Amino acid sequence: MFCLQRLISNKKQRTHMILGTGAEAIVRKIGDKVEKERVAKQYRITPLDVNLRKSRTRREAKVLEKLETAGIAAPHLFAMDDKKMTIDMEFIDGQKLRDIIHENPEHYGRQIGETVAKLHTHHIIHADLTTSNMIIRNDQLVLIDFGLSFFSHKIEDKAVDIHLLYQALESTHHKDFLIIWDSFIASYKKNYEESNTVLQRFAIVQQRGRNKNK
Template sequence: MRSVRKIYQFFVDGPLKKGTVLNNRYEVMAVIGKGSYGIVYLCNDWKTNENIVIKQLRNSKRRSKKELQQFENEMSILRLLNNKNIPKFHEKFSHDGHVYFVMDFIETDNLEEHIFNKHVTFTEMESLHFLNELVRLVSYLHDHDIFHQDLRIPNILLQNTQPILIDFGLSKRIVSADSPDELVLEMKRQDFYDLGEILLFVLYTTYSPTDKKALPWTEELSLEKETVHILKRLLSIQAPYSDIREISMDLQTAITKLN
């Protein structure tokens, strides 16, 4: 059944060709991303002569109420956000029965490409400063009752050492006053765990293995105890954080220790 679905998706989810014009305004220049339910294009806006990004709900998903709601949810979340480190939402439109939305194009690579293709490295101090900037962004989201739920290195652009957060396809908006405390805490801790994994990724950029046998990060990485403490709490090895302000305070302590 799964293979039949994949064959179906292969035939119906073909991306738009270069040069296709959407909404009498946006010319497709390239495909820049493919997710489980969306295809992302780099387009030129004829009205402003600027490059923008358009996300399309996959053809195989547009008749699914759940997938359509997820697509609408991403748009509703982006509409609420106004932060220079998050792409700005512009508009939603339909074209030939397909659903699209438009957002800012930010000309830079994601963190995954910077690490694995450009071999960018982070010292322990640089890693903590980078995480601190990312924590500011996540704090901004949480203050708006938004939980990203998909914080991964492909979903973080890196521009002049600053993180740009993208892909809100799995994000949730849960108003604390109307929701159980346990659900809100679960959403927070998922974001915190993801932050821990991102911190590990950037810390490992300066690691050179000396043994063929893989060891736990606690043995492979030589870190200050304050950094270890942050990692263990983010990854729930020790008592997990309950609020992002706790993370900020521990980060300031760790950065001060390294200065």
Template sequence: MWWKRISEKNFDRIVEHFIAEHPDFSFKKFLGYGSYGRAYLIEDCSSKKLFVLKCLRPKHRHHKKTIYKFKQEIHILQQLSLPYVPAIHLTGTIDDCPFFIMDYVNGQTFEQLIFQDGAKFTIVRSLAITKQLLEQITQLHNHGIVHRDLRIPNILLVEQQLHIIDFGLATTYQKEIDISTIENPKRAANHISDLYFVGHFLLFLLYSNYKPSNKKEKAWQQELQLPIAVQDFLERLLWIQEPFPSALVALQSIPQLADI
């Protein structure tokens, strides 16, 4: 069918033309793409404030399941009103592809900080950052939302404050889940998923300060040689030991300076 032949680059031009026809905004640049969407930086012509336009990728525009997931992301962001989550300001469609315009978070992702800037995080600093993240996750769960994609590209640092972006895999928190039936913790629709990702996030922070002593790769427990309280905390996040029953309990269980 004809709609399958629209390339991503052609669609970028369609989006740019769409913005040009709306005098309130000006097109700045293409930001990137994920599994479901493409993101563009735009500017409010009056306030000069920057926003992100996120649009469903054209190859998905006739896939009902993908469209539903994209619209679910819009719904989730619309119902959240939290300072560390981008707010939605406008929704619509471009060539049958749904889109939304949201706040632009002008910060650095932890992927950029670690792998581009070479930032190093001590154990104390890593735990402090994880504490702030768990505080935010606890609030998300209290609002009935599980993010399910808390990777280092989706967590930004803005003037020492964390911001969470990309709710494309987020879903409604399901309280009545038997943990023993969960096969993939990344996809769990409860706290298990977010805490599992937090565990890997914390490992990235801790490894930023690690210098390998030999070429042979070992388990993180051997390489990092963490205080036992920190190792136990990580293993509970990562489902190696008994998992935490909630994000709040995980937050309350973060090792203190006396334990490090």
């Protein structure tokens, strides 16, 4: 979760906009690009901290590269520096789906289903599927924030990905939830061959969550 935007300037007087500061990174808009910097954590042993930030920076860059080759709408990767722990990527100019999904919940639910189906077809787990991480640009859904993403062929990982989406939609868009969810499921099934297997495991994941809450 990121904090409110603010503006700063660097030594060269180029305007920076801080898009967000999270637990792991600072995200800045510099010109028409976005720079994501993974910051050091004082509570971690230095060698461990460096290795973690380096591996996560490399992994996110690999995910962005794969998304582009797979034809999945996401920010274009310009550069990755695993010494500075930074990723430079395209700034996606559009509206957060969170703010407009109520205008056409069935349509947007269908777009989410198609996009997640493409992710899972290419064995990419987003791991933070919320409507705040979905931008609508020219009526196209563009996914952002792949900081937690990873590659996996496991049905369990894909089911958990959907479970997290379910929770996000239910809590944030309760009024339109059923319309969005039904549309998502229909689209996901239509566009992903292994959807039935994943959705069966999703039901098990949901049940585990309910049992924990009892």
